[in-house]
Amino acid sequence: MKICLISEGAYPYVTGGVSSWIQSMITNMPECEFIVYSISSKETDGMKYKYELPSNLLELHDIFLGSYIDKEIQAGKRYAITETEKEAFLSLIGGDETNWQVLFDFFVSGKIDSILNFLASKDFFDIVRALCEKRFVHIPFTDMFWALRSMVLPLFLCIDQKMPEADLYHSVSTGYAGVLGALAKHQYNKPFLLTEHGIYTREREEEIIKADWIKGYFKDIWIDYFYSLSHCAYASADKVTSLFEGSRRIQVEIGCPEEKTAVIANGIDINKFTVQNRWTKETGVHIGAIVRIVPIKDIKTMIQSFAIVQQEIADSYFYIIGPSDEDKEYYEECVELAESLGIRNLVFTGEVNVHDYFSFLDLLVLSSISEGQPLVILEGLAMEIPYVATDVGSCSELLLGTYDEYGQAGKIVPVMHFHLLANEIINLVRSTELRKEYGRNGRNRVEALYTLPGMIKRYKEVYEKGVKVYGGHWLSAERTI
Template sequence: MKICLISEGAYPHVTGGVSSWIQSIITQMPEHDFIVYSISAKELKGAKPKYTLPPNLIELREIHLGDYLDQAIVTGKRYKLTEAERLAFLSLMSNRQTDWDVLFNFFTSGRIDSVMNFLGSKDFYDIVTILCEKRFMQVPFTDMFWALRSMLLPLFVCIDQKVPVADVYHSVSTGYAGVLGALAKYQYGKPLLITEHGIYTREREEEIIKSSWIKGYFKDVWIDYFYSLSNCAYQYADDVSTLFEGNREIQLELGCPPNKTFLIPNGIDVARFSPELRATRPGIHIGAIVRVVPIKDIKTMLQAFALVQETFPDSNFYIIGPLDEDEDYYDECLDLIDTLDLQNVHFTGPVNVTDYLTFMDILVLSSISEGQPLVILEALAMEIPFVSTDVGGCRELLEGPEDHYGPAGTTVPVMHFHLLALEIIKLIERPESRMTYGQNGRERVLNRYTLHMMIDRYKSYYEKGERHGRNRISTEASV
């Protein structure tokens, strides 16, 4: 079977949970051929992969969005839009209900010579004019024109592509990857699975609300636009999976049909994470396995570490993960360390994580948004207790989805560094709790979150998917 995985901004050039998940899916199913269709920024063009590409990855096809900005533009052309096409474009820019069949047909018909030319055409100019007259009379036309152009360019670049031919399509988010999966469904009629690790629409909504570069009156436009992309993915998908019940409930709120939804939790290879590998070192060793980027909120973690160090001066803090994804943010973190006069902080960069898990006493996560972090599962498999912000599925992993294994750590509200510090201090002071939490966590992982369980569920889906999604996997059967 040939399976096409469609991802956005991740594999194989960026490390992290989603990329590791993709690598596991491919390597654990050597009997199937895989295509990875990856959407990424221009800066990653020609970048060396961060993963060893498996032999059954028969094609890696990439869309580098920034490439199109270098194209010459012929402005003022006409593409003879039908009324249905004009309405479809208008609805894409102004509400969440869009006739995607019409848009897909337009972009796959061969009628446009260039996405850039279309965005500079009289047709696009007319559509923006109508939108301004109906909804944004107080907004300067030039502001609206350039805002919509920048908003729509990545989408139009994606759906102007020829999607690889496969037996099953699996988009690893909604958003642009979800729309590409929908386009594949439209073109080839093959089954489409959407998997959401985090809820893409909500994550983009939070970013837009907090952003300073989007003017206030455009924020609603951007938010509606991303809701429209998710609705497209949900509409065309045969099935929509996610990692835990909380995410599924959000999918239903966003309009995903209940009969399409089911759960497949993450899983890890527990054989790689044995407590027997652990060896105690003098002092206190607290770690965070993270990318140094704003969504991981490293600054809150550092503020918490400063409070911990006031009580335990011999404590050591390890921030384990790549430093180069947002160099400005990394520099800001270094400045904060100086301001706090924080000692014994070690930024490791890319390393073998298992080497550090062997001597960690406590692991920490201070993220603003998460799905179901693999790093928590890996720590629990090593019997390391965890303190995390209460985001995504973290509480479920640490406290259990109404199971009998007992707590494996604690959660605190986002950005509350003093509460994060308090929970770390409690665990330092109570070694017996650390031991109990660790044992509870390993039992939970062994019985609910193994790689074997996860792979078997996806294998089952792919086999059923070959029958064009007619036999759905129920939520109950997947948990």
């Protein structure tokens, strides 16, 4: 069986949850062959792989969305666009329902010679003018032209790809990866599985609302556009999985047909986490965070909380464990913030073997603005280390045991509330017995519900069923596979 995995901006150049998940999927299904399409906004030439590529990974394709920068443009062309094709383009922005099948056929037909030439063509000019006349009369044409061009360029560059033929296509998000999965299904009539680790549309919506570079009246247009991309993936996918029940409910709320949805939780190799290897340092309390230093992880809130913790607990030590090169500007801001707050004993470790830190940490912290089902929480709990985490994704489910009886394994606080985060850290630091109880509860939960063999078994079943029965209706009323 040949599987084509499609992801955005992750594997194999960046470590983290999705990349680790992809590596686990490939290495633990040696009987399957894999192709990976990795969509990135950053140039990958010269970047080192963060993972050793498995032997059953046949092909790795990088789609760099900035590859157009140095290309020449021939403006003013005509491409004999039909009225149906024009309406499909119009429906992409501000329309009620996008005709994706017409758009896919347009790009794979070879009708245009270059995406950049098309976006500088008289046809595209006419499309923008029609949009302004029909739907956006209050927006200046020039603003609309350049905004629309920047909006659709990454999408069109993706759709313009020659997708390889596989037995099944598996997108690891909606957005551009989800549209590529829909395109592959359209081209080859093969099953398409969609897995969301987080709710892509909601994450993009949060980013757009906060973005300074998007003018106010364009924010709604951008948000609607990303919802359109998600609807494309939901409509085309034969099966849509999420990592936990709360995420599945949001998918249905956004517009995914409920009968397509199911839950497959993340899993870890519990045998790699040996509690007997833990030891206690002679002095101090040691608090860690295993995290990429990027804005969505909200490292600044974490640092502010550490400053409060240190005021109350003088012999506290802090370790921010993870790569700092993904967003160097943000990393520098975090370092400056820590220095301005006068925090002692704070270490940015960079990329290290996290097991070296699991061996002695007393407590772990996660302050993210958005998450799916964090593998780092599962790993920490497997080592019987309790967590304090923000109320995002499935963090509450993992730490409070919403759907099981294994007991509490940590504390949950609201997003961006560094005072509350600090208070819960302080409370747990002062109670060794509570930390031990939470750690045991967490280990029991992971052993029972979140193992790697269990996760791989579920995906194998979905793959095999999809390939076997495709041509009929690949649906199931079962919510948790």
